[in-house]
Amino acid sequence: MCVGMFMAILDIQVVATSLPTIQEALGISPEAMSWIQTAYLIAEIIAIPLTGLLTRVFSLRWLFVGAVSTFTLASLGCALSGSFHMLLAFRVVQGFFGGLLIPVVFSAVFLLFPARLHALATTIGGVVAVLAPTIGPVVGGFITNTWSWPWLFLINIAPGIIAATATPALLPKQRMNLLELDKLDLLALLLLAVSLASLELGLKEAPKGGWLSSNCIALLVLSASCLTLLIQRLLSSAHPILxxxxxxxxxxxxxxxxxxxxxxxxxxxxxxxxxxxxxxxxxxxxxxxxxxxxxxxxxxxxxxxxxxxxxxxxxxxxxxxxxxxxxxxxxxxxxxxxxxxxxxxxxxxxxxxxxxxxxxxxxxxxxxxxxxxxxxxxxxxxxxxxxxxxxxxxxxxxxxxxxxxxxxxxxxxxxxxxxxxxxxxxxxxxxxxxxxxxxxxxxxxxxxxxxxxxxxxxxxxxxxxxxxxxxxxxxxxxxxxxxxxxxKAASLSPRMMALEAAQPALRRRLDQLGPRSG
Structure with missing residues (x-):
């Protein structure tokens, strides 16, 4: 799982390093070049808070497999893109499913491991999360100087295939609950997307145009308004998306x-x-x-x-x-x-x-x-x-x-x-x-x-x-x-550790027995 998360985070930095190369290869205007990154980041920031909903629908196992598989396919699409608009479309898909991988991994730390292993599992996930942006410039620079720009995306293919094929056998089996989709609050989903997207665009606009420019104020007001309505809807809904x-x-x-x-x-x-x-x-x-x-x-x-x-x-x-x-x-x-x-x-x-x-x-x-x-x-x-x-x-x-x-x-x-x-x-x-x-x-x-x-x-x-x-x-x-x-207590008692250690096996057994046993 950390392999998949690493590639999703690394992808942001290596592409940022090589934007001028991509711009020259595809004939992208300087004004449009930044959208290669902005499209990814907007899709990512919308996906992250939806992790809980999608985990309840598809289960931790199949959400990760689906996200890393789609991210890998989108990476291949980016590498094969022959135009700016095609690249932009695949970057949106990349960003959304790459954004799911980060919180899914941190969820797994506390859902799959007993308390005595939380520190170790958190360390592994944390090192991967912060190491990827740090080594991103050297990886991006090496690829740009040595190979062609499509390799910025092709390097995701092999790790993505490994993560997508190995995790189904390694993660515990859990039931999907597709009926949750029938209860999906589409208006809340729209408010979430508009709020986060307009905030990201407003923050992108503010430094050059000014924080008091009409565009920036309009975007930030739109974001705040949608966020207010979203919170009210989430608090009053019987089946909130978040x-x-x-x-x-x-x-x-x-x-x-x-x-x-x-x-x-x-x-x-x-x-x-x-x-x-x-x-x-x-x-x-x-x-x-x-x-x-x-x-x-x-x-x-x-x-x-x-x-x-x-x-x-x-x-x-x-x-x-x-x-x-x-x-x-x-x-x-x-x-x-x-x-x-x-x-x-x-x-x-x-x-x-x-x-x-x-x-x-x-x-x-x-x-x-x-x-x-x-x-x-x-x-x-x-x-x-x-x-x-x-x-x-x-x-x-x-x-x-x-x-x-x-x-x-x-x-x-x-x-x-x-x-x-x-x-x-x-x-x-x-x-x-x-x-x-x-x-x-x-x-x-x-x-x-x-x-x-x-x-x-x-x-x-x-x-x-x-x-x-x-x-x-x-x-x-x-x-x-x-x-x-x-x-909080620095550590659990031995008895509590034993109980925590037994929980994952108990949950898997209950899933195998089915709803009636529950």
Whole structure:
């Protein structure tokens, strides 16, 4: 199951890395290029909260098999696409069924394993979930430099086939309940889709067009209105498409808020590093990927430590420690000069990588660990939705800083250079003597053309540092929330462990006996 989830998450990053290559191959306009990613993300964010409903209808077993099979077929369709519209259609299918795989895996942690194995299973799923976007740039860069763009999608085929053929034999047999579809609230489904899609589009529009632009306000108001109507309908429906009862549990609500804060920092940092390394340092996708691998290695090293501590130490303490580390690693990057590269980025990445694992695994247990099994599927969808929404909002805020502040910084640099400030000249990488005496034979236009890229890169570097500061502040907010979570016992008694261990076998036996025995 983790193999299928890994490919779905990896697909987002490898395609983002190679968008210019796809654009050139299919003759896509620059304005339309971003829709290759946007279509996937909108479909994904709509699918995630529907996981609970679809699990009740098709069972965990067949929902996963159907989702990973359709995702694999859609990947093949993307690779064979000969036009932009064909690629876009398959990306929507990819995004929807890829979005189902993430919460399904986290549901499986708490539905298939006894409590004593939750920490280990959560670690495996968590490592896969955060490692995929980290190694995505290096995989995407290698494929782009070595093969053709269809291989960005063809790499999903073999793992997808393995996951689709192996899991039916490995997952417990469960009855499907197709009668649930007769009770499907189509209006609620429409409200859910419109609310999340308009929110995603509004966040995409805001940085360039402005948060107070008519388009952005219209999209965000539409999203809020549909969300309000959806919540009212879900609370009054006898058969809601999404069960919100888990929010009555303080531990689940605080876990979701922690997931939201982690999403802002996690997706924001994975987005910021390529921006800096590509536009300030001038690295290509493969070089960026190699630098970012440090975070992935740190996550792998930290995972066994988190697993050993989770269940023995209060999850709130582990989460608080994680957000402190994560915030410190984010803040350490807020002071990097325009010349920063692998060496300067190494230790902040290590600290962030370790912190991420502490911020992901214990909060998952806080949110989902003590829920009744009937609530796990819906709750897992909501928990993962909050992380993705955090990522979308975080990227929108980062773009707002970059688009809104880079011109201001550039103007300030220009004014100080015109005043003969040698410290500013050194800050942008310009020799101070060139500021005082223009070389002979160099016109003013040539001098401006030489200095302009230095000013632009220095201005962007300052904006990136401000964005790192914002992310560090969000991590601090995540830390502040932790004391409000409910304290749970560090471990279960041996008798409770035995009872938990017996539950999966008992459930399978009841499924085999049929409804009358129940």
């Amino acid at each position: 069960r919100l009862g888990s929010f009555q549990r303080r531990s689940f609500t605080l876990g979701c808020l922690s997931s939201f804060c982690l999403g802002i920092g996690l997706f924001g940092s994975v987005y910021l590093m390529p921006v800096f390394l590509a536009f300030v340092r001038g690295h290509d996708a493969f070089e960026i990927g190699k630098i970012m691998l440090v975070t992935g290695v740190a996550q792998l090293i930290a995972a066994p430590l988190v697993t050993a501590l989770d269940g023995k130490v209060d999850a709130r303490l582990l989460t608080a420690f994680g957000f402190v580390l994560f915030g410190f690693g984010l803040a350490a990057s807020a002071f990097q000069p325009p010349t920063a590269d692998y060496q300067e980025m190494f230790w902040p990445q290590v600290v962030r990588g370790v912190g991420i694992m502490f911020c992901l695994l214990p909060p998952t247990r806080i949110a989902l660990g003590d829920l009744p099994q009937a609530e796990v599927a819906d709750a897992s969808g909501l928990f993962n939705l909050m992380r993705n929404l955090g990522g979308a909002i975080g990227i929108a805020l980062i773009d707002t800083i970059i688009y809104g502040r880079v011109t201001l910084h550039a103007q300030a640099f220009r004014d100080r250079l015109m005043a003969g400030d040698t410290a500013t000249a050194k800050a942008i990488g310009l020799a101070p003597e060139l500021l005082r005496n223009r070389p002979r034979g160099i016109s003013e236009e040539q001098a401006i053309a030489y200095v302009r890229p230095l000013v632009e890169k220095a201005s962007l570097a300052l904006c990136v540092n401000e964005a790192w500061t914002l992310l560090a502040g969000v991590a601090l907010l995540g830390f502040v929330l932790i004391p409000f979570a409910r304290n």
